[in-house]
Amino acid sequence: MMTTLIRRAIQAGFVVFAMTLIVFVGVNVIGNPVDILINPDLNQAERLRVVQNLGLDQPLWRQYLSFLHGLSQGNFGDSFVYSKPALDVIVERLPATLELALCAMVIAIVVGLPLGLYAGLYPERLSSRLIMTGSILGFSLPTFWVGLMFILLFAVQLGWLPSNGRGETAEFLGARWSFLTGDGLAHLVLPALNLALFKTSLILRLTRAGVQEVVMQDFVKFARAKGLREGRIVLVHILKNLMIPVVTIIGLEFGSLIAFSVVTESIFGWPGMGKLIIDSINLLDRPVIVAYLMMMVVLFVSLNFIIDICYTLLDPRVRLDGKG
Amino acid sequence: MTRRRFHGSVLALLAATATPALAQEAHLSIGMAAPITSLDPHEDSNSPNNATSRHIWDSLINRGGAAENKPQLATEWEIVDDTHWRFKLREGVKFHDGSDFDAEDVVASLIRARDKESQAFASYTRNIAEVIAEDPHTVVVETTVPDPMILNSLSRIRIISSDYAEAGVAEFENGPAAVGTGPFKLVSYTPGDRIELERNDAYFDGPAQWSKVTLRLVPDDGGRLASLLAGDLDLIENLPAEGVTRVEGSDKLKVVRGQSTRLVYLGMDVARDESPFITAKDGSPLGSNPFKDARVRKALLMAMNREAIVDRVMQKNGTVAHQYVADGFFGHSGKVEEVSYDPEGAKALLAEAGYPDGFALTIHGPSGRYVNDSEVLQAAGQMLTRIGIDTKVEVLPWSVYSTKYSDGAYSLFLGSWGVNTGEVSNPALAVVAGRDADKGTGRYNGGGINVPEINTLLDQATATLDEAAREPLLQQVSDLTFNDTWLLPMHYENVVMGAKSGVEFTPRSDKYTLAYEVHGSTE
Numbered sequence: 001m002m003t004t005l006i007r008r009a010i011q012a013g014f015v016v017f018a019m020t021l022i023v024f025v026g027v028n029v030i031g032n033p034v035d036i037l038i039n040p041d042l043n044q045a046e047r048l049r050v051v052q053n054l055g056l057d058q059p060l061w062r063q064y065l066s067f068l069h070g071l072s073q074g075n076f077g078d079s080f081v082y083s084k085p086a087l088d089v090i091v092e093r094l095p096a097t098l099e100l101a102l103c104a105m106v107i108a109i110v111v112g113l114p115l116g117l118y119a120g121l122y123p124e125r126l127s128s129r130l131i132m133t134g135s136i137l138g139f140s141l142p143t144f145w146v147g148l149m150f151i152l153l154f155a156v157q158l159g160w161l162p163s164n165g166r167g168e169t170a171e172f173l174g175a176r177w178s179f180l181t182g183d184g185l186a187h188l189v190l191p192a193l194n195l196a197l198f199k200t201s202l203i204l205r206l207t208r209a210g211v212q213e214v215v216m217q218d219f220v221k222f223a224r225a226k227g228l229r230e231g232r233i234v235l236v237h238i239l240k241n242l243m244i245p246v247v248t249i250i251g252l253e254f255g256s257l258i259a260f261s262v263v264t265e266s267i268f269g270w271p272g273m274g275k276l277i278i279d280s281i282n283l284l285d286r287p288v289i290v291a292y293l294m295m296m297v298v299l300f301v302s303l304n305f306i307i308d309i310c311y312t313l314l315d316p317r318v319r320l321d322g323k324g
Numbered sequence: 325m326t327r328r329r330f331h332g333s334v335l336a337l338l339a340a341t342a343t344p345a346l347a348q349e350a351h352l353s354i355g356m357a358a359p360i361t362s363l364d365p366h367e368d369s370n371s372p373n374n375a376t377s378r379h380i381w382d383s384l385i386n387r388g389g390a391a392e393n394k395p396q397l398a399t400e401w402e403i404v405d406d407t408h409w410r411f412k413l414r415e416g417v418k419f420h421d422g423s424d425f426d427a428e429d430v431v432a433s434l435i436r437a438r439d440k441e442s443q444a445f446a447s448y449t450r451n452i453a454e455v456i457a458e459d460p461h462t463v464v465v466e467t468t469v470p471d472p473m474i475l476n477s478l479s480r481i482r483i484i485s486s487d488y489a490e491a492g493v494a495e496f497e498n499g500p501a502a503v504g505t506g507p508f509k510l511v512s513y514t515p516g517d518r519i520e521l522e523r524n525d526a527y528f529d530g531p532a533q534w535s536k537v538t539l540r541l542v543p544d545d546g547g548r549l550a551s552l553l554a555g556d557l558d559l560i561e562n563l564p565a566e567g568v569t570r571v572e573g574s575d576k577l578k579v580v581r582g583q584s585t586r587l588v589y590l591g592m593d594v595a596r597d598e599s600p601f602i603t604a605k606d607g608s609p610l611g612s613n614p615f616k617d618a619r620v621r622k623a624l625l626m627a628m629n630r631e632a633i634v635d636r637v638m639q640k641n642g643t644v645a646h647q648y649v650a651d652g653f654f655g656h657s658g659k660v661e662e663v664s665y666d667p668e669g670a671k672a673l674l675a676e677a678g679y680p681d682g683f684a685l686t687i688h689g690p691s692g693r694y695v696n697d698s699e700v701l702q703a704a705g706q707m708l709t710r711i712g713i714d715t716k717v718e719v720l721p722w723s724v725y726s727t728k729y730s731d732g733a734y735s736l737f738l739g740s741w742g743v744n745t746g747e748v749s750n751p752a753l754a755v756v757a758g759r760d761a762d763k764g765t766g767r768y769n770g771g772g773i774n775v776p777e778i779n780t781l782l783d784q785a786t787a788t789l790d791e792a793a794r795e796p797l798l799q800q801v802s803d804l805t806f807n808d809t810w811l812l813p814m815h816y817e818n819v820v821m822g823a824k825s826g827v828e829f830t831p832r833s834d835k836y837t838l839a840y841e842v843h844g845s846t847e
Contacts, residue, residue, distance in 0.1 A: 030721075030723055030724060031723040031724050031726065031727055032727050035726045035727040035730070036722070036723055036726060038443075039369050039370075039443075039444055039445075039446070039447060040754065040767065040768060041446075041447030041750075041754065042443060042446050042447060042764070042767075043446075043447075043450065043761075043762075043763070043764020043767075044761040044762065044764060045764075046443045046446040046447075046450065046764075047443075049441075049443055050441070050442060050443045053441040053442070053443075081361050081368075082361055082362060082493075082515075083361075083362055083364075083367050083368070083442060083493045084493050084494060084497075089515070092515055093515065093516060096517075144546075148546055148550070151546075151547075151550040151554070152550065155550060155551075155553075155554040155556070156550060156553045156554045159554065159555070162554070162556055163547070163550045163551045163553075163554040163556050164540070164542060164547050164548075164550065164551040164554075164556060164557075165517060165518065165540060165542075165551075165556070166514070166517055169514075176514075266543075266544040266547065267544055267546060267547050268547060269517070269540070269541075269542045269544060269547045269548075269551070271514060271515065271516035271517035271541075272516075275516060276516065279359070281723075282721075282722070282723060283723070284723050
């Protein structure tokens with residue numbers, strides 16, 4: 001297991017390294033950050049001074065080397081736009097994104113898994129058909145539209161929930177969280193539901209397909225013939241066997257919830273990282289883009305590793321070091 | 325003055341109808357359309373930052389809504405000689421942390437803004453040679469050259485406490501350094517989300533009506549509109565065009581309109597003998613640059629049905645422009661000919677200039693940078709096609725477009741300039757003056773315009789302190805620019821805001837939404 005961990009870390013290192021190169025070159029191809037960032041009223045000398053201060057007067061390869069040098073000391077450089085360390089800019093928005101993604105994932109699992117099990121075990125029932133039709137809506141309706149409809153219905157028409165923003169926050173573990181206050185929770189409900197809708201449908205359909213496959217297999221028939229209780233058959237024999245694809249999807253989707261919930265964050269004015277990365281790309285704020293993408297690589301690699309560990313727990317035949 | 329009287333009458337009306345009096349609890353939530361990048365008032369100069377910093381800090385000069393200079397921390401000023409200005413400072417003013425405001429704070433702030441690495445305020449501070457405190461309530465500002473715009477410049481620079489002259493960005497954003505003399509005190513700042521403010525009861529100009537103000541940063545149009553409709557926000561900037569009907573139809577809400585000083589124009593390549601995006605209709609080289617001919621340029625302007633663009637494409641969120649600034653602003657000229665829509669006349673002029681069959685043209689513009697920018701460009705393209713110029717339209721993201729257009733990559737392009745000084749020299753120096761790296765002129769002159777008379781007039785105007793002598797110079801700049809059609813003026817963007825019916829606010833020409841100037845009730 002240790003060797004696998006080390007191998008994964010080395011792989012991640014390579015990906016991160018490739019990514020910094022791609023971002024450095026890519027941002028330069030899109031346009032010159034200087035033209036976006038510098039006040040248009042500046043004259044040549046003042047402009048030059050800012051360019052030098054940002055280090056953009058150097059050739060690209062030298063900028064890259066000094067970036068690597070900073071990186072070796074844990075410094076991602078200062079954001080061009082916010083004039084403070086890029087990592088700080090990202091980390092101060094991390095709690096907002098994390099709690100939104102976690103809430104959405106919990107909703108998706110709590111709703112999607114049981115409904116999928118039900119629809120898979122009793123495919124002929126009318127309620128199962130309704131659930132399946134609902135799930136088609138769930139992943140075919142565009143997120144931004146559903147979000148706007150939620151706002152129109154629950155905030156504008158009914159006035160039950162706030163339309164926008166993060167609400168009151170409370171401090172916990174050195175960061176500010178919404179889910180600890182009533183007002184914050186009220187703000188969290190709509191965006192979390194909005195994000196969860198697609199994921200719920202995905203988990204639901206995946207679970208149903210898995211159930212239908214597993215139910216037909218011999219060991220389930222045998223368990224039934226042996227006279228095991230239906231509850232035990234479903235929870236132990238069926239559920240455990242269909243979890244591998246579900247866990248994979250949950251892990252990857254959780255990553256994408258953290259990294260790419262831009263649409264929901266924009267519509268609900270949620271001050272998370274997804275919005276930050278889009279803004280940074282528009283403003284060519286290279287340090288933030290690089291730092292963000294590097295964080296995401298690390299995140300996805302770690303998530304994949306956690307998924308792999310889950311496999312071994314779910315299926316004793318799976319060995320991480322590939323020996324068994 | 326009229327604004328003050330207007331606010332006075334609103335207040336009198338409020339008192340008469342026994343709505344909450346001034347010093348009571350009242351909460352105002354403003355939805356800002358663009359996020360701020362820093363709370364350090366000298367770090368970055370963009371409108372959301374500068375509007376936000378005006379809540380917490382004051383300047384020497386108060387820039388009014390119609391770009392007029394009024395006293396703020398300076399009560400009066402005089403010109404000592406061409407390069408020295410003396411300012412009398414207001415006495416008895418205190419910072420939010422209780423310390424006294426005096427000349428040292430002015431010196432520290434102006435020098436800090438000038439020497440900041442980001443150079444964000446360089447256009448305002450570049451002429452400041454030295455700031456001398458003569459006594460605790462008198463400062464003399466020495467400029468390197470005679471600078472007629474110094475009052476405007478000083479109105480841009482916030483006065484911070486000299487205790488925090490060395491403070492960095494983080495100290496401003498987390499609180500300790502964010503103490504000013506302004507109408508509101510900072511409570512908290514959450515990046516990308518909100519700024520919470522509370523009233524400074526000791527404000528020298530009288531306390532604000534609002535005990536608590538929240539500036540919400542909601543750049544998403546739909547989200548901002550929904551928050552207004554849901555009653556979470558009391559006043560929002562940039563009401564999206566799709567929301568205007570809905571807001572007008574509600575008896576709890578209203579649309580607030582005003583004119584901004586942002587001019588949207590079309591620039592033309594008038595420098596090259598052959599322009600890269602102009603060809604004959606069959607795609608072969610044309611052999612000449614038609615835009616060098618003033619008749620062709622005028623024909624382009626006559627082809628534009630700007631009334632229709634403002635009415636339909638802009639959904640009334642703009643006002644047809646004929647020159648740099650609208651009537652009432654410094655340098656507006658009565659002698660600029662107002663060209664109206666005349667496609668037949670345009671065709672005749674084209675024929676007269678030697679292009680009876682027109683030519684083919686590709687025009688360029690940004691997408692999402694200005695109000696309905698790509699739609700405006702498409703409409704302009706169709707109108708040009710109607711007078712016989714086969715026009716293709718290409719729009720690009722701002723991050724790609726911004727470098728290219730100012731470097732003169734295009735033949736005909738959409739440009740815009742927010743005239744934040746409210747007078748003509750600012751746009752003319754950037755967009756029309758001949759490019760000169762040393763003087764810093766013509767940085768955004770993407771068409772390569774270089775008219776010696778205009779350059780000379782601008783040189784004179786930037787060195788003339790006497791306003792009465794300066795205005796005719798700038799008026800001549802307007803005349804020369806637009807009567808020879810060096811630019812095609814399209815429209816001024818309007819300020820369109822949404823508000824609860826009880827909220828009173830007169831939009832400012834600089835588009836700042838200042839809680840201190842908002843009155844009425846949010847009930």
